[in-house]
Amino acid sequence: MPSYLSIEALTVSYGGPPVLDRVSLDVERGEMVALLGSSGCGKTTLLRAIAGFVIPDSGMILIEGRDIAHLPPEARGTAMMFQSYALWPHMSVADNIGYGLRMRSWKKDAIAERIEEMLKLLQLEGFGSRSVTQLSGGQRQRVALGRALAVSPHVLLLDEPMSNLDYKVRLELRHELRALQQRIGITAVYVTHDREEALTLSDRIAVIDTGRIVQTGAPEEIFHRPTSAFVAGFMGADNALDLILTGDGAFATGAATAGGSRVRAHFRSDAARLAPASAAASTGEDLVLQGIVAQSVYVGQGYRYRVRADGAEVWVHAPERVAEGTPACVVVPRTALLLFPQDSKPA
Amino acid sequence: MTAPMGIFRGRGVALALIAPALAVVGLFFVAPLVMSGVVAFRGKGGEFTLEHFRKSFDYYTTDLLFTLAIVLLSTLLIGLVAIAIAGYLTLGGHPRTVAVLRWLYRWPLFIPFVVAGQLMRTFLAKNGMLNHVLIGSGLIEPLSAQSLLDWRGIVVAFVWKQAPFVTLLLAGAMAAVESQHIEAARNLGARRLRVLVDIVLPQVRGTLLVGLVLSFVTMLSVLSVPLMINPNSPTMVTVDVAYRISTHGDYPVANALCLLSLALAAIGAVFYLRHAAAQVEGK
Numbered sequence: 001m002p003s004y005l006s007i008e009a010l011t012v013s014y015g016g017p018p019v020l021d022r023v024s025l026d027v028e029r030g031e032m033v034a035l036l037g038s039s040g041c042g043k044t045t046l047l048r049a050i051a052g053f054v055i056p057d058s059g060m061i062l063i064e065g066r067d068i069a070h071l072p073p074e075a076r077g078t079a080m081m082f083q084s085y086a087l088w089p090h091m092s093v094a095d096n097i098g099y100g101l102r103m104r105s106w107k108k109d110a111i112a113e114r115i116e117e118m119l120k121l122l123q124l125e126g127f128g129s130r131s132v133t134q135l136s137g138g139q140r141q142r143v144a145l146g147r148a149l150a151v152s153p154h155v156l157l158l159d160e161p162m163s164n165l166d167y168k169v170r171l172e173l174r175h176e177l178r179a180l181q182q183r184i185g186i187t188a189v190y191v192t193h194d195r196e197e198a199l200t201l202s203d204r205i206a207v208i209d210t211g212r213i214v215q216t217g218a219p220e221e222i223f224h225r226p227t228s229a230f231v232a233g234f235m236g237a238d239n240a241l242d243l244i245l246t247g248d249g250a251f252a253t254g255a256a257t258a259g260g261s262r263v264r265a266h267f268r269s270d271a272a273r274l275a276p277a278s279a280a281a282s283t284g285e286d287l288v289l290q291g292i293v294a295q296s297v298y299v300g301q302g303y304r305y306r307v308r309a310d311g312a313e314v315w316v317h318a319p320e321r322v323a324e325g326t327p328a329c330v331v332v333p334r335t336a337l338l339l340f341p342q343d344s345k346p347a
Numbered sequence: 348m349t350a351p352m353g354i355f356r357g358r359g360v361a362l363a364l365i366a367p368a369l370a371v372v373g374l375f376f377v378a379p380l381v382m383s384g385v386v387a388f389r390g391k392g393g394e395f396t397l398e399h400f401r402k403s404f405d406y407y408t409t410d411l412l413f414t415l416a417i418v419l420l421s422t423l424l425i426g427l428v429a430i431a432i433a434g435y436l437t438l439g440g441h442p443r444t445v446a447v448l449r450w451l452y453r454w455p456l457f458i459p460f461v462v463a464g465q466l467m468r469t470f471l472a473k474n475g476m477l478n479h480v481l482i483g484s485g486l487i488e489p490l491s492a493q494s495l496l497d498w499r500g501i502v503v504a505f506v507w508k509q510a511p512f513v514t515l516l517l518a519g520a521m522a523a524v525e526s527q528h529i530e531a532a533r534n535l536g537a538r539r540l541r542v543l544v545d546i547v548l549p550q551v552r553g554t555l556l557v558g559l560v561l562s563f564v565t566m567l568s569v570l571s572v573p574l575m576i577n578p579n580s581p582t583m584v585t586v587d588v589a590y591r592i593s594t595h596g597d598y599p600v601a602n603a604l605c606l607l608s609l610a611l612a613a614i615g616a617v618f619y620l621r622h623a624a625a626q627v628e629g630k
Contacts, residue, residue: 053530073533080534086527090549099545100535151535 002065004029004187005050005155010059010069012045019045021211022059027155030185032178034198036234037208043191046208047157050189051080063154074103079153083160085144087132093119093143094128100151118146121180138169145177149186156181156188162197174200195235199223207231229340232266237338239272239314241265243287245339251287262342267314271336274305274318277327287337289314289330293322387602399603406587407604413581415611417498418566421505422559428506429513429558434543436514437521438529456511460504464575467504471495471576500576501583505566513558520554521547556622560615567612584608 003026012020020042027033035043048054050061052073061069068076079100087096094115101111119125122142127135132143141161148156161177162170178201181188192198198205199219206216207230215222215231226232233240243251243265265287277290291309302319307330316330390396404411432452439445455463470476473494481487495503524547532546533539548555573583584604591601 051530051534053533073530074536074538078534080531082527082531084525084527086525086531088528088531088546088550099532099537103536103541147531147535 002062003027004031004064005189006060006062006065007046007050008060008062010046010049010061011057012042012049012054013057018057019211020049020056023208023211023213025206025213025216027187027189029187031203032181032188032190032201034190034192034202034205035208036192036195036198036205038193038234041208042211043193043208044159047080047159047189047191050155051078051157052076077154078157079148079151079155080157080159081144081148081161083163085140085161085164087140087143087147089131089133091132092128093124093130093132093135096132096143097128097146097150100147104151114150118150121149122146137165138173141165141173145180149184154187156186158188158190160191160193162192162194170197177201207234209234226266226338229264229266232338232340237266237268239267239269241289241312241314242342243339263339264342266338266340267332267336269304269315270317271332272314272316273331274307274316274322275329275331277329285334287332287334289332291328291330293324293326293328296322296324383602383605386599387606389599399599400607402600403603403607406600407584409581410584410587411607411611413498414567414583414585414608417501417505417583418563418611421502421509421566422563424502424506425510425513425562426555426559428510429517430543430548430555432510432514433517433521434547436518437524437547438539438543440539452511452514454511455508456515458508459571460508460569461571461575463504463508464572467500467507467572468496468575471500471503496576498577501573504572504576505569508572509562509566513555513562516554516558517551520551524550553622553626556618560619563615564612567608 005027007023007025009022009024010020011018011022023042023046025033025046035046037043045054049056049069052068052071052075056069059069060067063077088099091099094112097118098111098115101114106114115128119128122145124139124142124146127139127143132140135143144161162173165173174197190198190201192201199222202219204216205219205222206213207222208214209230215227217225222231223235226235226237229240241264243263245251245261245263274293289307289309289312291307293305294308294313295306297304297306299317302317303321305316305318305322305328307314307316307328309330314330322328387399388395388397390398432448436445436449439448458466468475471494472478473492475494477495478487478492482489482492528546528550529542532542537545568585569583570585570589573586574589577583578586584607588601588604588608591597591604
């Protein structure tokens with residue numbers, strides 16, 4: 001059975017080099033999919049293409065099997081929540097929420113009823129007659145969500161809706177939004193550059209890099225089994241080393257060793273251990289890097305250390321304080337290493 | 348004692364700085380206005396009189412109403428044309444058409460009223476270009492061709508000349524409306540025209556009002572257009588003023604008519620000030 005929302009080989013170029021390059025993505029009914037990537041990667045363009053604000057060069061966007069790629073935005077049945085909320089300042093909260101229904105020629109009392117329902121759903125009861133300019137950031141965000149949900153869209157599109165909020169409000173709303181989405185079972189596509197947001201909010205994540213989807217999967221899968229060095233780095237495994245994997249399963253660092261295959265290794269700073277300097281060498285179990293603590297940063301729950309080791313620099317998390325300049329070694333369990341083949345020799 | 352001296356000197360410098368501007372306003376604006384008022388209310392012997400106003404109303408009530416009607420109608424049409432052009436510039440779907448329109452619409456801004464009047468004379472006359480085109484394309488019979496050089500001609504000239512000015516202001520204001528506001532409305536099912544009426548226009552209402560008030564006042568003071576297109580009665584008050592002075596040397600009645608025009612302009616000023624006050628309150 002085909003997916004509810006299906007994007008096939010979508011290419012968008014704005015007349016220059018492609019911003020989206022033959023992107024394909026399937027979203028099931030009731031699913032929340034996060035489009036994750038750094039700014040300029042094309043994730044917002046993909047969202048805007050689904051909404052109809054960007055005309056693709058080629059490819060298809062299907063909702064329940066119907067190609068909507070060339071319909072105007074107003075005929076698509078998608079509802080978008082914007083980064084700036086885009087609430088209309090000359091209208092009240094109720095008028096903002098009810099606008100889409102007015103465009104669908106609903107009767108007045110039906111609109112009023114639906115507005116009340118939305119206000120209740122979003123815990124904004126009694127706010128209907130207020131001007132949107134009098135609301136806090138969190139409340140505006142809810143009104144924007146209510147405006148999008150009121151029309152019961154086929155697909156809810158969210159363009160970094162939390163990025164203008166305080167950290168604390170963001171955390172709260174994140175859980176609220178997820179609970180709400182699951183409760184009403186709406187299909188949603190969520191654009192973000194925040195991996196934590198993507199992990200906590202979505203059923204599946206599509207990681208985008210320079211106009212291509214590089215990996216799609218459940219949050220756990222993306223987090224633990226990234227298929228490329230880019231995804232590993234983006235998901236927080238930002239320590240990167242060039243290693244040589246020798247025939248007997250042991251590691252060697254540096255370029256001196258002959259034989260074996262070159263790999264790019266990524267690991268998270270909290271998966272490694274900082275140990276006193278010793279003569280221990282890498283084994284089949286652990287990768288051991290000898291080095292010197294170059295910088296220490298207090299991060300609340302322990303410390304983060306920048307360790308200069310074997311010509312590379314890695315970050316390690318440790319609970320105790322170690323003075324800068326102390327010789328130390330970094331121990332990375334084999335299981336915490338994410339290894340990727342190297343296509344080309346490092347310069 | 349240096350501090351008070353310093354303040355005193357500072358005040359002196361401040362006064363010196365605004366003095367030229369004050370002098371210009373006083374000499375060229377306030378003084379002539381006061382003089383005009385004095386002359387309009389002064390009889391032959393120097394006594395106070397309403398005689399000139401009585402005369403003005405006796406001879407020119409029709410022209411005053413004609414002026415008001417023409418200017419109001421023109422203002423309305425200018426508003427509609429400006430909304431249509433600025434709306435298309437903001438929401439239009441064909442980038443090339445938008446570019447051409449953006450380039451074209453400003454031309455009348457650089458053409459003086461007197462030239463606009465002359466253009467309309469050749470365009471709207473009985474043997475003018477408009478009728479030639481209409482007859483040539485078979486839309487009207489040659490015999491039914493009529494001159495449009497009456498009140499219609501004045502309105503056409505005014506709208507042609509002033510609509511670009513209001514469009515310029517309005518298109519600027521519309522461009523400042525957040526594009527996501529427009530996208531949000533389209534996303535919820537609004538077509539372009541609805542977006543214009545529901546979302547864009549309410550946010551640029553103030554600018555539209557200011558543009559229309561300024562046009563209203565400008566049109567009240569134009570002499571060349573009515574003089575060239577429709578100098579016969581009923582005509583606009585500016586023509587009457589010119590006639591009183593050039594033919595009769597009758598400055599008192601001319602001044603009375605000018606004060607009456609000022610009263611009409613004041614209607615526009617009231618709208619303008621109300622809007623400004625509302626904006627201050629809104630903030």
